[in-house]
Amino acid sequence: MSAIEILDLEKSYLVGFWRKRPKLALRPLRLTIEEGEVFGFLGPNGAGKTTTLKLLMGLVFPTAGTARILGMPMDDPQVKSQIGFLPEQPYFYDHLSARELLTYYAQLSGVPAKACSSRVEQMLTRVGLIDSAGVQLRKFSKGMLQRVGLAQAILHDPKLVFLDEPMSGLDPMGRREVRDMIQQLRAEGKTVFFSTHILSDAEALCDRVGVIHQGELRGVGAVAELTSQKKGQIEIIFYAQTVPAGLTQLGADARISGDMVNAVLPEEQQDAALEVLRRERLKLISLTPVRSSLEEYYIQKLQPAEVPNDIQHQVRDKENRKGAGV
């Protein structure tokens, strides 16, 4: 059974003051996420990531299409007891302490009264907030609030967790903690669907990613496949103060960084490059094939939208030249 099955979900809003016209926030989206998968939903700001999550959470209603979550229609009330959600830049009732807030959410999620207290304490310990559990949330830092957000999302032991930009605005330590948390969730067999525009996080955590741009899903792929494709190039790193002339002659693209040189050159030049290093008595640090990165895939998937603009420019240039009699 698929954890999430999105079937042509579409959302448009009416904008304008006098003459209302529809603005498409999400074009028909068709996407399937398997159980136990960590799926990264990538896209720039305003791409439609949060809209998709809000649609799945029932916070906004679709213009068309539907989705099935854990085999049930997305508007089935039973679904909500099996999912957890962390909104982007979460804001909680700041008059409550972390303990009070989690207790409230546990009650709303239907955690049995007897288990409520122990579950809350367990969560506070897990996210490292047990020492400040009694402090009102208005005194919490952004990182601490994010941890509270994660705790409330997994408090009721959901099968599926939705995280909207979980690393956004966090310092490196905070980001690492969130990454660890997602990895723990994966180890527990949970399905995680998270949106982000931080590609390194997606590359480190996700089994698959989907790229969305201007409300349109541009592509879906397995991270392992996307980042394992060889590009017919090798990267050599060695100790040196200057780039050997022999290496430049082989067509290497080299840059010096401190007492090391990093050179990228065609794969077929590998033996010749190593021979140059031997001849010059230079110490090799590493030699690795250059693989495609998630960033390249992401940028490539964002491109098609820009192509029509380029074509438009070219057409316009042609027309201008014609008009000028060139």
Added chain:
Amino acid sequence: MNSRIAYIAFNTFREAVRDRVLYNLIAFALLISGAAILVGDISIDIERLVVVNLGLTAVSLFGVVIAIFIGIGLVSKEIDKRTLYTVLSRPVRRWEFVVGKFFGLTGTLVVNTFFMALGVLLALLYVAHKFEKMDVWVLVALYFIVLQFFIVCALSLFFSSFSTPLMSAVFTFALFVIGSLAEDLRGFARITSGAGGWLVTAIAYLVPNFSALNVISQVAHGDPVPGRLILYNSLYALLYSAMAISGAVLIFQRRNLK
């Protein structure tokens, strides 16, 4: 009561109680009661009348201000601050949220009214030195004030389900003022004929009849409140609040939380 509604109501109550502005309003109401004692002291032979009139009016007005002040933000604040997202992504239905919020606020107002009423009764005891049999009608007037709060809460929730907090406050307060003149409006409707008469009659019966819930002057004079009026007012407040809450739920059910 559905347990989720109870949890939401309790959280709303807790939030209101921890709000410092609320304490200022209560302190102000108690100050007014103190002022009533002062005015009562210099009003020879009508101390009781002055204390009951001023005290209950203060309770009513400040209660209405609190009801509007908190009521308009109950839903909109949760949407603006996005606290609603983590509530509605749980097995909580939208109607449960609205009803829970309503009970939380009315609960807050009942507790507030209790403390403010205590101030009025102490002022009354101070000027009259003892309670009399007719003072029981003061409690009935207080009960009617609470019924007014129920309607005001429901109305502020209704307006805030589709409009901005400022506009919701304006609409609710305007309805409170018009509703306080409902009996006069009905009288005016009786003497107006034609299409205008129909319109005035429709408005007179559509606006909440707060004037029927205002027996302050009557009890200040020691006049009894008929049992039938207590029953009718209770049913009226219940029905009117239920209608306003249903309207709020209907609108909120369809609302996109952008």
